[in-house]
Amino acid sequence: MNKILLFSFLCIQLFINAQFSERNLSSEKWQFKNAKETKWMSATVPGTVHLDLMKNNVIPDPYKDENEKKVQWKENEDWDYQTKFTLSSTELQNENIDLVFLGLDTFSEIYLNGKLLKKTDNIFRKWEIPVKQYVKTGENLLQIKFKSSINVGKELAQKVSFTVPESPRSFVRKAQYQFGWDWGPRLVTAGIWKDVKLEYWNQAKLENIKIEQKKLTSTRADLNIYAEIFVDEEGKYKVAVNGKSQEFILRKGLNTLSIPYQIDNPKLWQPNGWGKQNLYDVKISLQKNSKIIDEKSERIGLRTVELIQEKDAKGKSFYFKVNGKPMYAKGTNWIPGDSFSPRMTREKYQKLIKDCKDANMNMIRVWGGGIYEDDEFYKACDVNGILVWQDFMFAGSFYPADENFQKNVELEVKDQVERLQNHASLALWCGNNEVDEAIVNWGYQKQFKYSKEDSLQVWKDYKKIFHEVIPNAIKKYAVNDKNIYWPSSPSIGWGHKESLTEGDSHYWGVWWGEQPFEIYNEKVPRFASEYGFQGMPTLETTKSMFSGKPDLSLQNGTIKAHEKHSRGWEIIDNYMKRDYVIPADFVKYNYVSQLLQARGMQIAIEAHRRAKPYNMGTLYWQLNDCWPVVSWSSIDYLGNWKALHYQTKRSFENQIILPEEKDEVLNFYVINDELKTFENVSLDFDILKLNGEKKGSGGTAEIKTLESNGILNFDSFSLEEIIGDEDRNELFLHLMLRDEKDNILTESNYFFSKPKDLKLPKPNIQIREISATEIEVSTDVLAKDVYLIGDTHFSDNFFDLLPGTSKRIKLSKPLEKIEIISLWDTMNP
Incomplete structure (x- = not known):
């Protein structure tokens, strides 16, 4: 029995002197109600009043049928949320207890044990309130009373002497799309849309970490780590970055420290298509008397980004230079x-x-x-x-x-x-x-x-x-x-x-x-x-x-x-x-x-x-x-x-062929967005009828170098050279960019007519099962815009299938049946 008491005492002391800790109040039993009513209903946090009303079968799902118009009354009402949480005497022994709301939507009053603590007016802000003096051992009552954003917004709008468009949404620091857009419903919500927690801390806590990249070379990255520390008990502290510590004298209140940090032989973070997204973990810990009292971790990438705007003959450039390259x-x-x-x-x-x-x-x-x-x-x-x-x-x-x-x-x-x-x-x-x-x-x-x-x-x-x-x-x-x-x-x-x-x-x-x-x-x-x-x-x-x-x-x-x-x-x-x-x-x-x-x-x-x-x-x-x-x-x-x-x-492939038809001439552009040069590339094309009959070939007279991050303008051809006496509605080009080893870097098709004018033959499209999650699709003549229909994700879809060819497609999950439509089906009912 004495051992148990001793162990409990030690645990309490460790808790009191421990590092920063927190308790999530979102998992408590929450209730909500219309402010005009007395009946409480169960609520979920994080959440919104619409979701809570749906779960309690008060409103229908606004995403279904024409239900959106049936739930508009909600935006004009006020809503109350509350929960009760029990605080132990051990928790209460912490020197500081903060109540933190990561997101409240939007106009609210926060009460704790009947005491008004704060009024909020911004969905995008974090609200942090010291509550040590307002909490007690045992049961505590937390209440959040939400005002209608519509009604408050109208009151704010009336203070302006002229009519503001889209009023009242522009007066409300709230997600603007909730008021309806030309792709979204009008669902003006209220509620506790992010987590609620209690934060316990003693002596000091890390408020915020900012990591500045001062210099970046191939051999070294010089960083400045700005640590904002709020101190309740002034004195000597140590701050460690990835285990390497420095000692500081910190005063009571907010302290901002600048700590240099170096990474040797850094590996760059590159945007997609340029290389790997190398990331580094940076762990900052705050220590006092050889004990960690708070710590934070950040994951960073080493890269440079510049917005370049330079005057030129046509106006002014606008582009991003990343790691020194456009x-x-x-x-x-x-x-x-x-x-x-x-x-x-x-x-x-x-x-x-x-x-x-x-x-x-x-x-x-x-x-x-x-x-x-x-x-x-x-x-x-x-x-x-x-x-x-x-x-x-x-x-x-x-x-x-x-x-x-x-x-x-x-x-x-x-x-x-x-x-x-x-x-x-x-x-x-x-x-x-x-x-x-x-x-x-x-x-x-x-x-x-x-x-x-x-x-x-x-x-x-x-x-x-x-x-x-x-x-x-x-x-x-x-x-x-x-x-x-x-x-x-x-x-x-x-x-x-x-x-x-x-x-x-x-x-x-x-x-x-x-x-x-x-x-x-x-x-x-x-x-x-x-x-x-x-x-x-x-x-x-x-x-x-x-x-x-x-x-x-x-x-x-x-x-x-x-x-x-x-x-x-x-x-x-x-x-x-x-x-x-x-x-x-x-x-x-x-x-x-x-x-x-x-x-x-x-x-x-x-x-x-x-x-x-x-x-x-x-x-x-x-x-x-x-x-x-x-x-x-x-x-x-x-x-x-x-x-x-x-x-x-x-269309976003790193290498792509982009024909342009202008004044009866077909110009060929080849783009390379990759940080790699391709030597001795050639552009070839086959002239095909939609039924697969080959009418000729063409291509570049000159072998060229496709520079890193560059663009090439290949030879031009008149439409007369390509089409001749043929019906342009029956022809297309199959384009291929080849490297010096004759490998195809990229390929595409070019049609001379709008889809409705193409004289498409009826394709005989076949599907062969390779495995439960892979199929092979084939056709005898051109199958334009092949659409595979089924409850799975296809690795490719809405694609052109060349005459006499096949294509392998992977499925995210097996299907018993796959339906197929091609453009021919829409033109021949």
């Missing part, structure tokens, strides 16, 4: 992966970013109308070599700049910069999405009858937030190598000629302007950070829109409700008429809508890449979806690759 940015735009962010899992983040890597991307833009993503997103980008263009969370509206708003934004920037800056993948901070453009180009001032003073105030507020508050906060809280800042994306609106000669561009002449896809060949910017076209989700995801048996019809109300653009179906039909035969059958229409989207983006991407180095980046809109929807995404809500993602993988 990098052509290939990638996409990211929106939140769910309208209810707590549902995003580590696995979903990893899969979506791995899908970017597998599609040969090296950059992703986190769009400014969503959220600063979970740590798992940035970790996945670090591991997969995907550089991050990080918008701050402002999008497409006018924003206030009163003193409270300025301070709120500064602290938001502080929290996010300090959380994210050590990631190797982080390349750029951008102030907002399309706020500059909204002010200059969208005509809100005229629509809402602004006075001259009103218009001047809008611009003054804009300059204050995006040219002063945010960049000043970055300088204050970020280390020097992580403070590249760009005020607004785009820098110039797509209706202005300068948008194509400098800065980054959002070109929406296609879709919004309803111009043909071919306009992409003319409207080539220096850096395309946004452009896109809609396509339907896969059949599996389309069926998931229904709570019961799916009614797959374009006239069905559920299908219509899952297209959020007011003219979406009309625009898709108008473009489809230009390039394809519009099928009456729903499955075939779904298939052709995906082909249409992929075709448009292929034309854009390849026009951009042909213009290298004038154009040095192409990020299409958008990678993913937040619910099952007809949208611009290349991967639908359930994670299925649409035709666009398969095409993107081909």
Whole structure:
């Protein structure tokens, strides 16, 4: 018995004097209710009120049927959350106890044992409250009372003398997409959307670690490690970096230490396509009296990133130099992966970013109308070599700049910069999405009858937030190598000629302007950070829109409700008429809508890449979806690759042949984005009829060197030389780039006509099973845009299969049955 008491006493003393420790309160039994009611229901933390209402069968799933409109009442209500937790006398002996909320959505009051501790007003901030004096041994009551963001936002809007567009969302520091977008539902949430925890600490704690890369050479990396330490008991402390310690005298309060650290013979972190993503673990520990009292670990990559803007004969360059070399940015735009962010899992983040890597991307833009993503997103980008263009969370509206708003934004920037800056993948901070453009180009001032003073105030507020508050906060809280800042994306609106000669561009002449896809060949910017076209989700995801048996019809109300653009179906039909035969059958229409989207983006991407180095980046809109929807995404809500993602993988290959037809002449460009030179390359092509008959061959007269990170313009051919007397609707080219050993580096097909005009013969497509997860697909004549349908991921899909050839395809899981459609089927009902 005495031994047990002694052991217990020692455990208590160790706990009291131990390193920093924490207790997660998210796992306690939480309850919630409408503030006007008395009945409590079970809640989940992290979560949202919508998810809790669904689990308690109060509202239907808004992703299903036409249920979205049935849940709108929720946004006008106030909601109360609470839990009880028991605190032991041992826990209470800690010198300091902090209550930490990693995310509250959005306007709330926090009570502990009946005491109001804090009012919150920003979904993007961390809230940390010392609570030692408010907790007690035994049961404690924690309550969070949420106010309707709609109602509070309206109250804030009334304080402004003019009408602000998109009001009240721009007054609310909350995920802007929750208010509805042209790809997302209106689901204005409330709740505890990230973890809640108690942090116990004694003597001192590590507040924040910033790692600055001072110098990087092939033999040595010189780092500065800035350790912010909050001290309760001043005196001598040791700080160790990967076991190597230094002694410091720390005063009471916040101390900032600068600790030099060196890595010999460093291995670079390279973007995808350039090499390995080498990462280093840096462990920082805080010690006193030979005991570790707190420690943190960071995983870093050694690399340099510069944004280069230099005047030239055509305007001003805009490109990223990575590790001293110009990098052509290939990638996409990211929106939140769910309208209810707590549902995003580590696995979903990893899969979506791995899908970017597998599609040969090296950059992703986190769009400014969503959220600063979970740590798992940035970790996945670090591991997969995907550089991050990080918008701050402002999008497409006018924003206030009163003193409270300025301070709120500064602290938001502080929290996010300090959380994210050590990631190797982080390349750029951008102030907002399309706020500059909204002010200059969208005509809100005229629509809402602004006075001259009103218009001047809008611009003054804009300059204050995006040219002063945010960049000043970055300088204050970020280390020097992580403070590249760009005020607004785009820098110039797509209706202005300068948008194509400098800065980054959002070109929406296609879709919004309803111009043909071919306009992409003319409207080539220096850096395309946004452009896109809609396509339907896969059949599996389309069926998931229904709570019961799916009614797959374009006239069905559920299908219509899952297209959020007011003219979406009309625009898709108008473009489809230009390039394809519009099928009456729903499955075939779904298939052709995906082909249409992929075709448009292929034309854009390849026009951009042909213009290298004038154009040095192409990020299409958008990678993913937040619910099952007809949208611009290349991967639908359930994670299925649409035709666009398969095409993107081909269009983003490091080596690619890019023909350009102009004035009856076919020009051939070859791009090499890899850091490798290919000697003695040749370009060959076969002239084939769609039925497989060979009509001739051609190719380069001169063997050339394809330089590292370079572009080649090969010989040109007149269409008369290639086509002669043949019908261009019956011909295509099969193009091959060969190295000096006659190996094919890359190959592709070029068609002289739009898909609807091709005189396709009926293919006899056969599938042979190689194994449970591998098949071989073959055809006798050209099978255009072969679509394999089945509940699995195919290693390739929506591909052209040459006459008399076969292709092996891997499956992510076995299937009993695979259906096949090709373009011929849509033209011959």
